[in-house]
Amino acid sequence: MLRRAAGAVNTGRLPRRARVWHHASMVGREELVDAIAGFTLFADLTDPQLAGIVHTFEEAVFAEGERVLRQGLTGSGFYVVLDGEAAVVIDGTERARLARGDFFGEVSIVLGESPIADVVALRPLRCLVLAGPRVEGFLIDHPRVMYRMLQVQARRLRAANRWRS
Amino acid sequence: MAELSAPFPPGGYPVVVIGSGPGAIQVSYSLRRLGVEHAVISADPSPGGMFRRWPFLQRLLSWTKPHAPVERGTRAYERYDWNSLLGEEPATRALQPGLMDGSSYFPSRAEMEANLVAFVDRAGLAIRYNCRWTGTSRESGPDGDRFAIETTDGIYRCGTMVVAVGVAEAHTPPGPGMELTHHYADVRPVETYAGRRVFIVGKQNSGFELATGLLPWARQIVLASPSQARLSVETRSLVGVRARYVQPYEDHVLGGGVTVLDAAIDRIEQGSGGELVAHLRRTDGGADLVIEVDDVIAATGFVTPLVDLPALGVTTFGASLLPAQTPWWESVSVPGIFFAGTIGQGAKGLRKYGIPANSGAVHGARYNARVLATHLARTRFEIEPERPIIAPEAVASFMANELAESPELFHQRGYLAHVLTADSSGGLRDDGIQPLAHVLDSEGPDAIVTSLEADGSGAIFPVIYSRLGGRVVERAIEPDPLLRFDTTDTRMAIADLASRIAAG
Secondary structure: OEEEOOOOOOOOOOOOOOOOEOOOOOOOHHHHHHHHHOOHHHOOOOHHHHHHHHHHOEEEEEOOOOEEEOOOOOOOEEEEEEEOEEEEEEOOEEEEEEEOOOEEOHHHHHHOOOOOOEEEEOOOEEEEEEEHHHHHHHHHHOHHHHHHHHHHHHHHHHHHHHHHO | OOOOOOOOOOOEOOEEEEOOOHHHHHHHHHHHHHOOOOEEEOOOOOOOHHHHOOOOOOEOOOOEOOOOOOOOOOOHHHHOEOOOOOOOOHHHOOOOHHHOOOOOOOOEHHHHHHHHHHHHHHHOOOOEOOOOEEEEEEEEEOOEEEEEEEEOOEEEEEOEEEEOOOOOEEOOOOOOOHHHOEEHHHOOOHHHHOOOEEEEEOOOHHHHHHHHHHOOOOOEEEEEEOOOOOEHHHHOOOOOEOHHHOHHHHHHHOOOOEEEEEEEEEEEEEOOOOOEEEEEEEOOOOOOEEEEEOEEEEOOOEEOOOOOHHHHOOOEEOOOOEEOEOOOOEEOOOOOEEEOHHHHHHOOOOOHHHOOOOOOOHHHHHHHHHHHHHHHHHHHOOOOOOOOEEOHHHHHHHHHHHHHHOHHHHHOOOOEEEEEEEOOOOOEEEEEEEEHHHHHHOOOOOEEEEEEEEOOOOOEEEEEEEEEOOEEEEEEOOOOOOOOOOOHHHHHHHHHHHHHHHOO
């Protein structure tokens, strides 16, 4: 009943000629796999792994002005922006903007602390979300994603150091 | 043609509720208690919604304990009875346990349906049955914009719609060969799968429910989806496969013949000998696989039957095409359209630690519906519920008791909260149960807000939020292993806040 597909080994990204689809795919959800394949964070993953991510993360939509992360409150998640724009706000002052392909929420999860900023949708915002308690296991299972995340953090740190010096 | 004696003939109403499942029934009951005139229409011939047909195995996942630590029919009993609707009159309270035969603390589908029929009957609710919603438009009326709801019986007009039609439309995803599968909704009697090889697409409760039912019949069962199966006993929440359906998973790990795979499906083909051939791409890094089976069942879920609301501008999201909602269950993109019942899952709340509210089940949605009815009464019909003043010295005892007994806070953890707001008299006004996300994100006077929450560790504990001078601070109380929520720590934390608010 079960047999290994001849010559099929997942050693890298599979050709796109046979689109991978999946059980909860919706109109547009196959496109979601294609969309996140273009994100730097997921750039090293195979198509089946991308399909797994679309299923592992949840999708969330936020209205303009709605808070996604709340400064000082526990239990937040890790977010990847699919569409829209959000502002990072600390004590009422906007510090940065986030757009398609950007991610946020990981610092407080990694440190086990509450977020030090609000993240507020500036216009309708669509994200993938992974619950905080699942982030460590996800990153360990996807070391290339962890490395990409580290690169982004390194760039942020370098930019912060330049700003200070 | 509709019966002439049917209630709610087509015409204008302040509110139109669509549906006759538990969500619609609870909203209608609660609106009536508040004195909000409304019509209820449903395509079905009788109450019950999805429970008129499902679950497939004819027994619910939500329990009702006939014998509980508290008296049946009390407010505290609702914590142990996940299936009865919320009535105020004794004859309408805790109906489910009285309709169960004692063979299980999970009611059968028929017992649940009887529970809903009995509630409608005893509460004397009116519903116009066999009236199918077919379309929606917006038009200008004498009092501003309103909705025109087209139905098989005629057109209804209203300023406020409450859509409670369930997440009930079978969905089979597109893909090569998917036409060779049949959906969970079209599964045959289990005995017709005797000796057959069955591939179930999907590893959530519906997939494992089918596998459980097919264990005595199918020759071999394979379940596959791209992400790992999660079990509720591991997530320590209702996220994941419920304990009742874990047997196929145990069969898998013990090598009994069930196979559980993490794989995306590339295609399904018709084999030369009548078999179906599924080509799978592993998402766990393993080699791709080919499966030969006799049946492929798509346990791929259901979507929300919103008719033409998306074309009207209602934003949807996720695999179930749920409408995106404000914390008060209103469409984020089309004001005036509200949602109740399991569709209320689209108002996700904070989802702290990834734990969702129970809005997709009766024991969560029934409270959402009652809160929604109060919100509609207050904001759209100027019917203000009573807001009693609690003296500062009584606040700690009052709120601690609410934490201990409130079924709303227990079942909708981290989602619904009890709110007291400062009053110019020096006391605090009881603003009742509100969505926590709304309270935390809105400005207002000083307030004490309490909720029960969980963090995935298995603990359930009170969390007390203060809003003082516009600044919100969260304080979690140490969990009590016996689930006592009115501990000394709780009372002291609330009393401290009450005294600070009283001191101005």
